[in-house]
Amino acid sequence: MPLPDVESVPASQDVRAESPVIRIERLGHRYDQRQALDDVSFDVRPAEIFGLLGPNGSGKTTLFRILSTLMLATEGRATIMGHDAAREPNQVRREIGVVFQAASVDAKLTAAENLRHQGHLYGLSGRTLKRRIAEMLGRVGLADRARDRVETLSGGQQRRVELAKGLMHHPAVLLLDEPSTGLDPGARRDLWLYLKMLRDEERVTVVVTTHLMEEAEHCDRLAILNEGKLVALGTPAELKREIGGEVIVMEAREPQSLARRIAERFGGPCNVIDGKVRLEREHGHRFVTDVVEAFPGEIDSISVSKPTLEDVFIDRTGHRFWTGPESGTP
Amino acid sequence: MAQTTTLGAITQPAHPVRSRTWLAVASLWWRELVRFYRQRSRVIGVILSPLVFWLVIGSGFGTSFRSGSAAGGQHYLEYFYPGALIMIVLFTSIFTMMSVIEDRKEGFLLSVLVAPISRSAIVLAKVLGGTTLSAIQGLIFLVFAPAVGAHIGGAQFGLIVLITALVSFCLTSLGFAVAWKMESAQGFHAVVNLFLIPLWLLSGALFPITGASGWIRALMLANPLTYGVEALRAALFPAMASPRFPLGSSIAVLAVFSAVVFAVAFLLANRRSTKPAA
Structure with missing residues (x-):
């Protein structure tokens, strides 16, 4: 995957001229x-x-x-x-x-x-x-x-x-x-x-x-x-910026089928993680009204949030930070 | 690093880190001693155990073996005395190296392992620390020397200190080598118990090598403690007729053994591997 290379250290120091530590x-x-x-x-x-x-x-x-x-x-x-x-x-x-x-x-x-x-x-x-x-x-x-x-x-x-x-x-x-x-x-x-x-x-x-x-x-x-x-x-x-827009998480009775139908209707990836439907969208707040209207009564709750580092992790690995298959081994 | 901005209290110039092996050895050795005397139970143990030991042995053997003369016209108690001193040194030397396992567990060892000092400095400091403690304990036992008829002069005392220190060094190195790879005190005990008692029994402490036969004799000759016991016996009772080995050669053999065991301990500690160090 392409790794970003953007300046990140205090601006007063020109670090790019120096070799890595x-x-x-x-x-x-x-x-x-x-x-x-x-x-x-x-x-x-x-x-x-x-x-x-x-x-x-x-x-x-x-x-x-x-x-x-x-x-x-x-x-x-x-x-x-x-x-x-x-x-x-x-x-x-x-x-x-x-x-x-x-x-x-x-x-x-x-x-x-x-x-x-x-x-x-x-x-x-x-x-x-x-x-x-x-x-x-x-x-x-x-x-x-x-x-x-x-x-x-x-x-x-x-x-x-x-x-x-x-x-x-x-x-x-x-x-x-x-x-x-x-x-x-x-x-x-x-x-x-x-x-x-x-x-x-x-x-x-x-x-x-x-x-x-x-x-x-x-x-x-x-x-x-x-x-x-x-x-x-x-x-x-x-x-976090790479996530693009907001993270939307929905609770539903049948998350798998809902996720499939959301993907069919709105396009883009839509996953089920930890029993919740999760997707990333630009203009998330507008998407919320759309999705709720599209599937009346099927969504128990819905939240929109700015992406966190955990969202970055989920985005890159497809699973939550704490429930990886390797958890428990040293 | 050239552009060090200084603010507030931070005015330290950057300085190159030098490795000073002997400073590191002395420091780590001193730490061993400080740790020892800050644990009161250990101090009491070191001082009291030789006293209790002799009280029990002395009163028991004294009456049971009064008439028996085991070797070269000596009373058994007299014969037994150097071996008893070696036994005290043996136990203390080996078991002080449990601190290697402790250091590993407490994390102290890690911070020493990432310091820019030679591994030999670490091994030497630990071994010298253990040597100091067990030699002191062995020498406390000398207060009973007059009871078995050994009267110790200045030069003689120096010789005894040397022998005791060599034996301690050899055994502490052995303890280090065993402890280095051990993950638990229990594991250490298990391994040590395998050789601790045989090592002592086959040192001439209980019965003389002259009476031993065949393979037992060979084992005794291969046992560094044999030379420790013999050297100590010769130093304590210079008047005794013909020691089995000349004092000088016993000491030389002990020195060689010490060097070899120390080298083994160093090689073990110096190995870097693809396994976690702790």
Whole structure:
């Protein structure tokens, strides 16, 4: 399918002149039996927040593992800042900061101790390290908790230590796996504000995996994955625009037959998803009156809405985000 | 990255990340120790278990074997003492490496694995951490040395520390190698139980190698602990007539074993694969 290539990052920065920060080329991965990632290619540009959106089992975690040098891909290539993730892992590791979905901070150590060890792993020591620890704790709002053991901090605070840990060496690329897991709405908002600040003020390139539509909306650009394949790539706005017009959903007693007859009468694709008749139309509000008049008494309810990212997903895969055949497998 | 805009508090210049292996090793090693002393039950266990162990063994064996002289005119308790110390070291060394499984489960290991440091630094730090703890525990057991008639001088003490540390290092490396691929503590226990007791029984701790026959003897000769026990016995009782192996060669064999087991642990940890790392 043709992949759109439209400018998406803050207008003040001319990014197209720069080479991509991450280049994924025909990347594929096969666990014993299952093809978890299948011929995926895309670029991530400097200083953008790039989202990998997909349901469980879509391949985004596999892609994350390959990018973070934790696993070798079985096919294709991933390059970060010009270094091959498979062949030059240490060069890649210097450039990336990684925030895992599960906590990686040591709960028995204090927040500052965690950062000190992390700094040592990246060759920081002495005064530089001390300054960096203070700076990072200040930036995530935990300066006053530096000496507290991580196990005594709240879940949200622990995630902040996690983030500070990933940023200790000022990486050019920050990789985050499902970063808002376990965060309340307030903490989630703070996280996104912070990621945007990193992007705008330090030109950090941020890659976020997520299965949450509302989180994907924050990203500058998105790659939507389904069953290991790249099904959409672009800015959230552009992807939704491609739907064309509005999304109309109808409840009916006999959705299959209604869908068939609507398609016959009005033309264009008309699907049944989750027992509801669903179609995409320009000038949706006008279509509503037409369809209700055409099939009196057959439609129990009808709704018109602007397309969401979930609609993009349905449009590209033919099924809902959460009811894919692969759901339930890791 | 050239055009870093600075706003507010952010004034850090970009700096190239350097990998400093020894700094990483020292840091990770220190973390092992800090984690240890912040878990009070572990501290109590390490200090008390040698004491309890000797109390039970000493009072039991002391009366049962008073007249028996097992080897070279030694009292059995005397004969048994080095083996008991090795046993303490054996258990502690192997089981400290359960922390590898813990680190993996808690996610800490992942953040170390994505850091730009050599895998050997990670293995070395873990192994040295375990070595330190188990050697300390073994050395606590030395307070009972006078009870079996061993009076330890300065040079002798240095020698004993060296032997204990080598044995600990060898066994901790072994524990690491086993723990690396394990997904659960139960799996680790199951595998370790297979060789833990045989390793100790066939080390000359209970019965001397001179009396053993055929294949048992061969197994004992292939067991690194045999050299640990012998070296320790020679260091504790220098007056004892003709040790079975010269002290120097026992230590050399131990060092070789340690190097080999460590290399295996390193190779296991250094393998990158197409399977998830954790």
